[in-house]
Amino acid sequence: xxxxxxxxxxxxxxxxxxxxxxxxxxxxxxxxxxxxxxxxxxxxxxxxxxxxxxxxxxxxxxxxxxxxxxxxxxxxxxxxxxxxxxxxxxxxxxxxxxxxxxxxxxxxxxxxxxxxxxxxxxxxxxxxxxxxxxxxxxxxxxxxxxxxxxxxxxxxxxxxxxxxxxxxxxxxxxxxxxxxxxxxxxxxxxxxxxxxxxxxxxxxxxxxxxxxxxxxxxxxxxxxxxxxxxxxxxxxxxxxxxxxxxxxxxxxxxxxxxxxxxxxxxxxxxxxxxxxxxxxxxxxxxxxxxxxxxxxxxxxxxxxxxxxxxxxxxxxxxxxxxxxxxxxxxxxxxxxxxxxxxxxxxx
Amino acid sequence: xxxxxxxxxxxxxxxxxxxxxxxxxxxxxxxxxxxxxxxxxxxxxxxxxxxxxxxxxxxxxxxxxxxxxxxxxxxxxxxxxxxxxxxxxxxxxxxxxxxxxxxxxxxxxxxxxxxxxxxxxxxxxxxxxxxxxxxxxxxxxxxxxxxxxxxxxxxxxxxxxxxxxxxxxxxxxxxxxxxxxxxxxxxxxxxxxxxxxxxxxxxxxxxxxxxxxxxxxxxxxxxxxxxxxxxxxxxxxxxxxxxxxxxxxxxxxxx
Ligand SMILES: Nc1ncnc2c1ncn2[C@@H]1O[C@H](COP(=O)(O)OP(=O)(O)O)[C@@H](O)[C@H]1O
Ligand SMILES: [Mg+2]
Numbered sequence: 015x016x017x018x019x020x021x022x023x024x025x026x027x028x029x030x031x032x033x034x035x036x037x038x039x040x041x042x043x044x045x046x047x048x049x050x051x052x053x054x055x056x057x058x059x060x061x062x063x064x065x066x067x068x069x070x071x072x073x074x075x076x077x078x079x080x081x082x083x084x085x086x087x088x089x090x091x092x093x094x095x096x097x098x099x100x101x102x103x104x105x106x107x108x109x110x111x112x113x114x115x116x117x118x119x120x121x122x123x124x125x126x127x128x129x130x131x132x133x134x135x136x137x138x139x140x141x142x143x144x145x146x147x148x149x150x151x152x153x154x155x156x157x158x159x160x161x162x163x164x165x166x167x168x169x170x171x172x173x174x175x176x177x178x179x180x181x182x183x184x185x186x187x188x189x190x191x192x193x194x195x196x197x198x199x200x201x202x203x204x205x206x207x208x209x210x211x212x213x214x215x216x217x218x219x220x221x222x223x224x225x226x227x228x229x230x231x232x233x234x235x236x237x238x239x240x241x242x243x244x245x246x247x248x249x250x251x252x253x254x255x256x257x258x259x260x261x262x263x264x265x266x267x268x269x270x271x272x273x274x275x276x277x278x279x280x281x282x283x284x285x286x287x288x289x290x291x292x293x294x295x296x297x298x299x300x301x302x303x304x305x306x307x308x309x310x311x312x313x314x315x316x317x318x319x320x321x322x323x324x325x326x327x328x329x330x331x332x333x334x335x336x337x338x339x340x341x342x343x344x345x346x347x348x349x350x351x352x353x354x355x356x357x358x359x360x361x
Numbered sequence: 362x363x364x365x366x367x368x369x370x371x372x373x374x375x376x377x378x379x380x381x382x383x384x385x386x387x388x389x390x391x392x393x394x395x396x397x398x399x400x401x402x403x404x405x406x407x408x409x410x411x412x413x414x415x416x417x418x419x420x421x422x423x424x425x426x427x428x429x430x431x432x433x434x435x436x437x438x439x440x441x442x443x444x445x446x447x448x449x450x451x452x453x454x455x456x457x458x459x460x461x462x463x464x465x466x467x468x469x470x471x472x473x474x475x476x477x478x479x480x481x482x483x484x485x486x487x488x489x490x491x492x493x494x495x496x497x498x499x500x501x502x503x504x505x506x507x508x509x510x511x512x513x514x515x516x517x518x519x520x521x522x523x524x525x526x527x528x529x530x531x532x533x534x535x536x537x538x539x540x541x542x543x544x545x546x547x548x549x550x551x552x553x554x555x556x557x558x559x560x561x562x563x564x565x566x567x568x569x570x571x572x573x574x575x576x577x578x579x580x581x582x583x584x585x586x587x588x589x590x591x592x593x594x595x596x597x598x599x600x601x602x603x604x605x606x607x608x609x610x611x612x613x614x615x616x
Binding site for chain 1: 411432433434437438442443445449451452453454458459461462463465466470471477478479480481482485521525
């Protein structure tokens with residue numbers, strides 16, 4: 015199969031070497047990565063408008079956090095939106111009662127999501143498989159219920175909560191361009207954070223846990239701790255996305271933690287390629303394009319979601335990014351014959 | 362004092378007593394072979410020693426400390442490392458990446474969470490590569506583990522175990538499913554560490570390990586029925602009867 019590529023000459027070789035660069039990241043390449051990522055979102059602006067792209071970028075942050083949990087550690091959660099909700103409400107409430115500084119409010123939003131993750135995580139990570147997914151679903155429901163009834167007086171229940179104090183010295187969250195810039199920078203920060211984490215020994219440990227947690231325990235690691243830690247990090251990053259949502263819309267309502275919306279992020283990770291950061295971003299963009307733009311052209315656009323999900327599950331398990339990687343690898347092997355057997359220094 | 366002692370160790374699965382009242386001792390730096398027919402409880406015994414199961418009754422004492430209630434990872438922390446009968450490595454990772462958690466563990470780099478989570482994986486490459494060279498897998502360092510042959514996966518699993526710098530290495534049928542050439546490879550590797558590390562090795566072909574081990578235990582139906590110097594054990598009439606007397610007639614029985 016790979017033979018066909020060699021005949022195509024220089025163009026394909028360039029393609030292969032760019033691909034290899036993207037697949038195998040070194041410290042220096044991280045900077046390039048961030049530029050490419052930022053560039054992609056800037057390029058989207060003329061086609062989709064600032065507001066939409068801001069939305070997309072926030073969703074991508076959420077998708078990245080989910081990918082750490084699901085793609086890297088192999089724990090599928092049906093309740094990850096809870097932490098988006100916690101982040102969003104905590105930010106909005108901080109701006110209402112505690113501070114007039116949106117940056118501080120974002121920080122508090124992240125801390126709140128982190129604390130919620132610590133609590134829920136300590137129960138959830140003891141379970142695996144369907145149990146893990148459903149425990150998270152239950153926590154998400156509890157959160158939704160709290161917002162809707164017992165805490166109605168401060169959260170505004172169904173009516174939601176408007177966010178005040180959007181302006182603070184140079185930080186003006188009423189200005190769409192500023193919002194876009196801020197969110198994009200946030201995405202890059204989140205991406206960099208996860209890139210660092212996943213290309214460390216800890217990242218390998220997560221992938222080992224995904225494959226065989228029991229075996230990892232026999233290598234001397236207390237896997238509960240690392241699963242919990244990962245859960246908390248994923249929750250905190252999701253909380254970050256939530257805080258940005260609150261500031262972006264200047265409004266929070268219970269839909270931010272709607273249990274039924276959890277499917278979206280799972281879909282995004284799968285379509286892009288679970289366990290790959292680029293996959294999460296790509297999947298996030300594609301999912302948002304499908305859900306935001308397709309309804310304009312097709313009435314039954316959900317059908318497309320369904321069909322593509324089936325295609326992924328049965329034919330392209332690696333998602334779009336995973337399959338691109340496989341393609342690149344094939345090319346790379348041709349470029350540098352049998353590299354895999356030479357044991358060259360990777361990454 | 363023995364490195365490892367078990368005290369009336371027993372494990373029941375429903376009505377079946379898989380390990381029955383076993384008192385085992387492993388001395389420091391000796392090489393102990395455990396043989397016995399299939400289903401005689403060898404693997405279960407290892408599972409009890411390493412914390413995979415908790416025993417129905419009895420105690421496990423490692424270096425004078427009762428470890429019966431400790432978790433597997435705590436026992437690894439005390440130097441007890443095992444391999445599995447069904448070879449167990451991480452197929453989705455690259456070969457050298459399998460060793461990353463092991464070398465960071467051994468070098469204690471995982472203790473500084475910051476360093477563990479922010480340093481580059483590539484920094485452990487040298488150590489991982491070294492561990493692979495020990496078992497002769499350095500040429501496959503960058504290959505995807507799932508594509509390795511069965512024998513190479515075994516070698517990799519042994520490399521994982523050795524890279525943890527164990528005091529007590531428990532190997533569960535490290536030769537099963539291997540060709541003669543591969544067996545020779547594993548044996549010569551083990552020969553090179555013999556005497557420096559305490560080794561417990563399960564095998565059902567006596568001939569493979571009879572010249573390798575210092576002492577041999579024979580298990581049958583959950584009990585240790587005989588133990589001693591390998592060649593003496595082979596002469597024991599009880600062993601002949603219980604273990605392979607019945608099967609002697611089977612052609613090609615591995616003696
Ligand atoms: N997890 C388990 N649950 C129930 N029975 C088991 C389990 N593991 C082993 N056994 C039983 O215990 C007995 C001993 O098995 P095992 O220790 O694997 O034998 P060996 O390794 O000597 O071939 C067998 O009869 C087996 O069926
Ligand atoms: Mg066995």
